[in-house]
Amino acid sequence: MTHLLEGNHLQFSYGSREILKEVNIQVRQGQLTVILGKNGSGKSTLLKIMAGLLKPESGTLRIMGRDLNRLSLSERAKIIGYLPQFHRPVFPFSVEDVVLTGRASHVKLIPREKDCSIALRALERVGISELRSRPFTELSGGEQQLVMIARVLAQEPKLILLDEPTAHLDFPNQARLLRLLREFVVSELAVVAVLHDPNIAFLHGDRFIFMGNGQIEAWDSSQEPWDADILTRVYGSRVHSIPYRGRALIIPAVDPE
């Protein structure tokens, strides 16, 4: 399997706080990679570095064999779709108009008919065509998140990076979103998502990256990273692992020792 994105010896720090120390990372096509870790372990930072929005202090980052930080913003946007953590909408743009802005790297000045139909197809793929003329600001948090995912799809990237896409989503919407990401992966996209909840991650992910102390550990699902001892070490507090459908459900231990 080829590596879509490959980072070697990545180094990054905020002031004196080291986030990444000599980190190597690979992202493969057709896989859902999940980044897990404690708060402040640098999950979002790693994602931003992979998106090219932050420059690593040293190390190389190659996407489809090309140096990521040499690509122009618009070249990069045609390969990588990145969904930031927060989005505060101000204007009551219609859903269709919001999704259409995903086409920015393909559009010169004014979008063409083709761009509009790609935007509509993205809405269809996410399953929210019926929302197309609704004002974005009047949607629920879950619906807004789905619209933003359609916007990323309209960008037609090869790699999709999502920063906590399930935050603010209720149970059924979280499940819906993860099923959607699965579909993307099946159609040969690569998806990397930062997730808080290890249960959702383990049920749906193919590959898991644990972050902490400037290091990362990468596990494939075949290596069963839901092992209680591994997780206890990663999270720094005891967890139990309960087998479920060949994978596992994770709960924090009630008594600390």
Add this chain to the structure above:
Amino acid sequence: MPFRPALYLIYTLPLPLLVVSLLLGPADTVNGNQILTWLTETLFSQAPSASNELVRTIILDVRLPRVILAFLVGAALSVSGNALQAMFRNPLVDPYLLGLSSGSAFGAALALATSWMPLQLSAFSFGIVAVGSSYFLARTRKSVTVISLILSGIIVSGIFTSLLTVVQFLTDPFRLQTIVHWTMGNLHNASWAKLRSAAPGILLAMGWLLLFRWRMNVLAVGEEETRAVGLNPEHQKLFILIPATLAASASVAVAGVIGLVGLVVPHMTRILLGPDNTRSLPASLALGGSFLLLVDDCSRITASFEIPIGIFTTLIGGPFFIFLLRKSRLGWEV
């Protein structure tokens, strides 16, 4: 979705309004009959009589440049306001936010008091200087946030307003009156020369903004979101700020400070057509032109002496704006 009749109204209004505006003025000078005879005489190429010569002068050299100038200035302020509101993602922004009006007013006052530079050039340059200093004051680590821009705009505005007061304080009463009059906005000394000096800048800037109107939608979604889809938000903000400032400065330089147009008109178009800038920007152009033309017509026919148009736009626009605010949910999440 767009309300169709509104769309047609916005785009068909300007032409008849321009024609009607040519016929309006202090009633005893030129009346309809005289205009009619002049028209038929010119059309059927008879030798012009002396009275028709007067009509010709009034229509072609006094009213026509004024009507065109009113339309252009209204359009420029509205397009500029619309663009800046989209860029700042804030509905309360107008072209004067970054100190443009106080900078221009200071420039004009300086020119009127000392004759160091032609009035229009001085007003135009100081308008640009004010916005430029707001921008560079707000710039930290290669990026400009909306909040820091607004704050530096307030500071720069304050400084230029103080400087204006200094000039007013030091100057003689006769010149002081001219300065005060200028700051209230005026179209009554419009001429072809003024139009020639303002039109190229205004048209160029409006054309530029119209080309970039969809980019405003992208920018309005958010800065990080803009970067994620492949556009540098810092560049995009400059691409909007520069022509918006150019259009507004050129307008202010030629017509003085005309308030509220750049704030009210974009709101009206958004209420009628929705927030999509690809629709609202051209509509702001047409509606803004018509609006100022209409206000100017009112100021010409209601009084035999000229009330500065800036006062009229505020008197008419203010209550109208409050009416709009109360009547419709503007759809802004502020």
